[in-house]
Amino acid sequence: MSTLKIAIQKSGRLNEDSLKLLRDCGISISNENDQLKTEATNFPLEVLFLRNADIPQYLLDGVVDIAIVGSNLLIEKGPQIPILEKLGFSKCRVSVAVPKNFTYASLSDLRNLRIATSYPETVKAYFETQEIPIALHEISGSVEIAPNIGLADAIVDIVSTGSTLFKNNLKEVAVILKSEAVLAVSPAIPEQQKKLLERFRFRVQSVLKAGKLKYVLMNVPDEKIQAISEILPVLKSPTIVPLNQNGWSSVQSVIDEAQFWEVIDKLKEIGAEGILVCPIEKMVV
Template structure:
């Protein structure tokens, strides 16, 4: 059986979460910081630790079968790969930002101005779409200091919290692209059984992170009303309690609806609500 290769960041904002995801999928390996390759002992998989900019090309050229990388890197490198699964971490936005005391107020005010960025391809497409003729100055790192040094009138860069912009006297000006980590694969290899198995494992971990396991007690006469509030994977499990006329209801609730559902359940007569994390959900 052919051993798969998956490329992830050697260091950077996606490394820790990528390693955590793979370990949560039941893969056993060492995260060697000084090594470029780690072999999984319980699955036919090798993990390549690479620079994030190199990952898309490694996958496109077949050196790696899979990769975990930011959507922004895919857009910047313009490679031909398959998008297999959004992963829900490494979320950020690529924004234009300007100095706090600038006279730039609209996109058209960028006409003829200089914009510093590490993402010239994405920026060029955005400017062309908005029919703006600006000078793009490509800088690899520390983009946020360029306006203060007089190198540019604006910057285009990744923004997660906005703290770096604020500390450099900058303010967000326009959102250009949202990004998160994504699992990519080589074109034409999507149906590989090993790839499909790994995707299934990843999806089970992601589903579990998005839900809570809930057990609650309720009087029998309130069960019908409570069940209407519960989505469950298929339907809630109902178990009679030792006390006559009472049951325990087991279900899962999406994280996004959790507190709203809990409030409604209590109003419908739910008592003794116990909430537990879920490790995996396999459909």
């Protein structure tokens, strides 16, 4: 029986979020002994725990079929690798930062200065498009210390909360790109693996869709049911159950979280009462 091979980061926040996604997809794996490779017990999936920076090459070489990886890393090391899904977690940005005492007005203030980074291709391409020449210093790890030791005048690095920059007396001045975890597929994935990939992707899509929706139940006067139904467009139609109290019904539906409060306000204005909101674990359509 064929097995789908997936790469995820072997440690760190992306590792934790990736394992949670697999669990939410109903896939059980064990990594209690910090193995570098393990198999799911209830789905034909083999998991490889790899250094984050190595994952794009594993995809390009066809060693793994898919991977959960930051989109910033694909831009740097594998721009030709297809992205199947944006996963919405591990969000960050690749930003330019300078010492706090650096007088910064615009990107042109960095002209001909030394910039340290672990993302040389991304930085080079960005500054070329801005037509600003720089002296690029490629380093791996602890990029934020470079200005403090005289190695560089500025840096380009991943920024999440900004606390690391603050601790190293740096300030963020420009965002090159925004990144999040994505599901990427190897350009060399074998044809026989594609059916397994679609099964896995369907589970991922169900989890992602559920995360953007809320299940709502409310009590509604019967004469208001039509008006309520018109502002609950996510499903084909709401579920309507008559209540024991004459002239009232329970209306159940799904609403988009992005429009949550706007919809709730409208429901209350029309006459909905006792509105109950519940999270959705999966959404299969």
